[in-house]
Amino acid sequence: MGKFLSILIVGSALIAGVALYYLQVYHFYEEVRPTGEDDVQLTSLVSGEAEPILYSGFEGIDANSSPIRYRACFTTSLSRDTLGGTYEPYEDAVPLEAPGWFECFDAGEVGAGLSDGTAHAYLGQRDVIYGIDRIVAIFEDGRGFVWHQINRCGEVVFDGQPVPEDCPAPPER
Numbered sequence: 001m002g003k004f005l006s007i008l009i010v011g012s013a014l015i016a017g018v019a020l021y022y023l024q025v026y027h028f029y030e031e032v033r034p035t036g037e038d039d040v041q042l043t044s045l046v047s048g049e050a051e052p053i054l055y056s057g058f059e060g061i062d063a064n065s066s067p068i069r070y071r072a073c074f075t076t077s078l079s080r081d082t083l084g085g086t087y088e089p090y091e092d093a094v095p096l097e098a099p100g101w102f103e104c105f106d107a108g109e110v111g112a113g114l115s116d117g118t119a120h121a122y123l124g125q126r127d128v129i130y131g132i133d134r135i136v137a138i139f140e141d142g143r144g145f146v147w148h149q150i151n152r153c154g155e156v157v158f159d160g161q162p163v164p165e166d167c168p169a170p171p172e173r
Helices: 002-027 080-086 107-116 152-158
Strands: 029-031 041-043 050-052 056-063 071-075 119-129 132-139 143-150
Touching (some): 080 119, 107 119, 107 132, 119 143, 143 152
Antiparallel strands (some): 029 056, 041 050, 071 143, 119 132, 132 143
16 A cells, blocks of 8 residues: 555656646747737837837747746847947846747857847837836847846836836736
């Protein structure tokens, strides 16, 4: 009887572990279908509004289970000079890991590019969801990567602190 219970417990734990892994890595993600018009946007230095940029080869994934699961890859023909003089840079961009099966997005490569200056980060859209910014990093060769990152206001509010004066009020729940 002891062996049977041990096998039952270990088997149940193994099944639960595999199910949890599958749910976290595969199940909740959905492909983002590109519209061909506004899938990649950057915030203009002049207007402060998100504007679509020229891009091709868009691939994206997202999940409703978390606002920071969005990841996308694309290429653009826009030069660094055009981007830097036109769109708002994003300080402290930290690319988040993507599931291993989403092969076009390598957070380590993007992070290294941001560190060594071969890639630059721009604000795609502020508060795409309250407290979450959409960040776009573009390498010198035109490869681009997009992810969501918690902004300063989100960090404070999500931590249960009062909303700072320079932050918008959070939406009603």
